[in-house]
Amino acid sequence: MVVERLEAQGIKTAGQLFKGLYDSGLSGKISSELYYHEKAHADADVEGRGEFGFVMTSGWVIAYYIINGERDPQELMKIASAPGFSNMSSKDWEIYNRAWKDWLRQLAEEKYQRxxxxxxxxxxxxxxxxxxxxxxxxxxxxxxxxxxKLENLLAYEYSELWQKFGNLLNQAYKEVSVEFKINIGG
Structure with a gap:
């Protein structure tokens, strides 16, 4: 099996990359779609330190855009969705959804900090x-x-304590949690 890797870092080799796809025997339409999909990711990456490319074997073409360095969640969502939501691959969606969750977590932390x-x-x-x-x-x-009673608690093994009183401890925790939330206004 022959594996050919075509890679672009920045604009300097983008034209050569597209020509390499076409020269490899891939149809012009597929070459164009793959190229512009990955290029959209690269163009959306304002830091421009990523790389995109293609790995070709007999019958398969794997297109990719790799982000080098750290990006904040909003930037990752922008890069992942750059080709348009209807054109996003499953990997694009995976990155987008993970970044979305990170962004929501970040907002919640900021709200709590304030x-x-x-x-x-x-x-x-x-x-x-x-x-x-x-x-x-x-x-x-x-x-x-x-x-x-507290003085008798240490007579129990841990597993025995949970076996005998686990349901009661859970009940106590639930009741206290409700009371806690009511009292602090949560």
């Missing part, structure tokens, strides 16, 4: 509050005889 800017100890306070609510709930269960 919300907590004036409260440097807010996270620690919330964690302590949640821990206190859970401790109070387990103390209540202990007083009712539904959960072992």
């Amino acid at each position: 919300k907590m800017e004036d409260k440097p100890d807010a996270y620690s306070e919330l964690r302590n509050y949640l821990t206190r609510l859970l401790a109070e709930k387990l103390d209540k269960y202990s007083e009712e005889g539904r959960f072992p």
